[in-house]
Amino acid sequence: MRAQIIFRIAAVLLITWSANNLFGQTMKTDTMPTLVISSKSAISPKVTEAFDAKFKNDVNTTWYNANKNYMVKFMTQDQKNAALYNKNGYLVYHIKYGNASSLPNDLSNMIYKKYKDCKITTVIHIEQESRSIWAVDLEYGQYLILARIENDQVQEIQRLRNGATK
Incomplete structure (x- = not known):
């Protein structure tokens, strides 16, 4: 009987300690x-x-x-x-970092062809070695879209529902 009580107390302490370590961990970034x-x-x-x-x-x-x-x-x-x-x-x-007027006409035409009646809000141009990448934020109906243009290809990276529209 006494051994069972000690075993139960030890088990409760072990479970409490394990749960504390499992859920109490924080991610550290150096x-x-x-x-x-x-x-x-x-x-x-x-x-x-x-x-x-x-x-x-x-x-x-x-x-x-x-x-x-x-x-x-x-x-x-x-x-x-x-x-x-x-x-x-x-x-x-x-x-x-720019806006719609920063995007060259041929690239903005590609965006407007894929997303008719969209509004380009932000444009970011990244040049790295021989790469030229454009990140374009746009409003398209009830969505906010992040698109990427590289090598004359438009790729949708992210689509979120715009909480500001109904």
């Missing part, structure tokens, strides 16, 4: 801290030369040190940009 570089002289000359050669009319540049690479955020012609360079001045990628 990220490298991003450091804002306040002086352009702290950036590799190869990087600044490559940036100045590619983006001549940049405004409001802010440089960041991100995991041995250099990220720069800047404005050109009222358009937000971000570019990532490695320490040797190689452009890893360039991102331009």
